[in-house]
Amino acid sequence: MSDKELELAKIGKEGRVEKWRLVPSGIGNAANSLTTEFGSNTSEVFDEDGGRVNVIPITVNGVPYQYVPFGVDNMLPYKVKDTLLDNMVTAQCQAYNIMTCYGQGIRFVNREDFKDTDNREILDFCLRNSLHECFLEQCTDMKFYYFSVTCVILSRDGKKIVNVRNKDASFCRFEYAPSTKSGNIEHVFFGDFRIGHFDEQKIEVIPLLDFWDPLGDLEVRMGLRPDPETGLFRFPTGQRKFAILSRMPTPGLQYYPMPYYTSVFRDAWLDIYRLIGISKRFMIKNTSAPRIQIEVHEDYWDNVCDNEMISDPDKRKERKEKEKRDIIEFVCGVENAGKALVSGYYIDPNGKENRMVRVSTITDGSKKEGGNWSDDMQEAANALCFAFGVHPNLVGATPGKSQMNNSGSDKRELFTLKQAVEKAFHDVMAKPYHVILHYNGWSEKYTVDVPMIQLTTLDENKDSEVVSGQANKKGSEDGDD
Template identity: 25%
Template sequence: MAATVIYNDQGVPLMAYGKNYFASTAGIPEKTKYTEQIQDVDNTVTIGEHVCCSWASGNNFPQEASKVISRTGVLNTGLKFIHKVVLGQGIFPCRVSGYDEKRNEKLEVVNHPEIINLMQSRMIRRYLANSYRDILKFGISFPQLIPNQDGSKIVGINTINALHSRLTKPENGQIKHCIVSGEWPDVNSRNMEVYPVLDNYDPLADLEILRYEGKLKGKSFIYPLRDEWDNDDIYPLPSWWSAKLAGWIDVANKIPAFLAKAYENQITWMWHVKIPYAYWDKRFPVADYPDKSIRQQKIQEEMDLIEESLTDSANANKAIFTHYTIGTNGKPEEQWIIEPLDNKYKADDKLLTSAAANSEILFSLMVNPNVLGAGMPGGTYAGNQGGSNIREAFLVNVAMAWLDRQNILDPIETMLQFNGIKDIQLRFRNTILTTLDTGSGTQKVIS
């Protein structure tokens, strides 16, 4: 059987296994090619009359990033956790009437059935979920504002899947169009749609100018939202990409494969039973078995019985009795010796490495591993997994959600203001974990 070699995306051999052995590489390659996956604004692709900025060197960053996320359990779970924390229990319209002595906002409920129904509608819920999903996964999302027939109001908001979207090269510092196709990176002018992109500096003012010029009719517009922690103006990288560049995601993916092959191929002998030849001479004398194959079969059956006595959970702590005699030389001639074998393979170090990789990935997402039950009982990444630690970690995530929440609310607020609703604030509901001494397990708060 030829050896099977597993390589990473850059062609570096990570591990190999054959029928009777298992091997893995150690150390760090002198040079990796991760940087080649970062987009270059000068790397463009021309489709018809449009010049698009390639999203990474192969113009397929979201497709490749989606594969990485789908096969990395802790990354997928961490992203989904942040997604749920930020979206909370939905949004509702209100007015800020002032501030209390603790400088908290005093909120007044807006009794406007049309607005309340809109904020609780599937359209808004779907927009929020899909838009923030793409920001977390790929660093950018593509909300779509949809006017009515005469262009007087914005009546719909949608999120175009980032997998299908590419931006054109900036003209005088402004991105003019978004090209949408389900066939990226292999796309042509016959299988794409072109949407105008709103000015990133002031999208509302851009919409007002387009309405004044009568250019809203029959069109919809893209309002890009970015994770602007990354400084790239076109396609910012998602926060988790730092864990990819550091190699932790590769480690997290390879450890399960390593352990699976190790358990599959390792020698699992538990006992070494030493039986003297004299035992078989007396148990099955050669003279009694003219046919040698019959004697061998008897010995095989006896060996199977011995193995059954030493293995299986039903035989745990079961005793085995043997007898022996002392020969003329003063040594035992028929003594059995049963020794437990020391299995040199230890999986603990691999599990520790896997836990470290999981922690590093969650750190890149600013998620405390303890809040997901990923804390380790000892070592460098040890942490208290008690209720207080989990509760505080969750509260930190809620407190840090403000900026992301405002970003994904911007297109909705732009929609409301364009439609003449200018005195409404949008806030998120949260369920906050509390201690039992407060009289309840949770509290409803607004942020």
């Protein structure tokens, strides 16, 4: 055991007997460390701006633009991410939400039977673009920020979309709409906007296709259909990279949607869970050390030095400190279990026994500390799971606890319900892929689907089966595209 972890603190003196207590090193600064450790409220993560829109000018390649920061200080997405990933329950809830949203991944399927297509051109497109990773990145952005930005890249001749890439939502910023000629958001700015990392020269400006009709906007820009405002065909643009915005609707007109789970930042439960964990840690750390009181006769230290014939003042001081460390090591060292401490004593004229060193325990070592808030911790964990739309039974909200053992049928139904509510996310995230299907001329025979995993019962002799999200929509795909 390191002598830096525990130290002897003098707590008083009774006659010629000094009283020492074994305490964690640095206990004198406990108040400051506690304040720092407990931190501030998570309600401060979101800045209330009273509905005002902040605008920041930016110049990229000599062209001036204006964009809307993500949060008052442009750091909101990073604060949200860090806060959620610092909490064991919210991090696992988000991971679970992302996995269930992914389902079986985005698939290009035949319109006739909704089976995976064997069209060689489509298969090559999926392979060249790592489509599953791209879709999983979309799911991550959607679950954290409720929007995703997908870039489509055209061939040199502009006849086909050959690449699709997801842009991390936390590094995307939207143009200030009133600053454009059309009054709409015309560009997405992609780059590192973190404080201390921002560099205008490294910001990428990507044209944003119309939110409601990205396919029509793309075809107008490429001269494939007339401009609805003028009725004339435009000269094809030389731009080959465009952004498509997919976002979940939320109340209010906001540049960046506010996910429903953000209520945990304004509510108290995220703070409650965090404070319970910190409190339990401090309790365990402060009570797991032996609560020992050591009484040492004031002559004991000099006797040790005299017995070893140490006369130099500095060496006597060093020897006394070493003796203190030896006492700590003896009391706390596991290897000293069962050993005895030998020290002298004398009988005073009144017949009272006076020991040179006395070690006494002041707490019950068999008492288990740290379990005071177990029920509160489970309650807080369940509240957080509720905020993220995850049933605690599916993720194990309180590790080590098994008080909510639902039946297999209940869990199967919970899992099915969870995947069913992801349908809205799937439809929104499929927007870029429908644009690809139509622009590349594949939409007549093929469509996209996100199959779900359907858990089965034991009598079916299989663990699970794949259920198409389009299973009940045959004959109505054109309206959904």
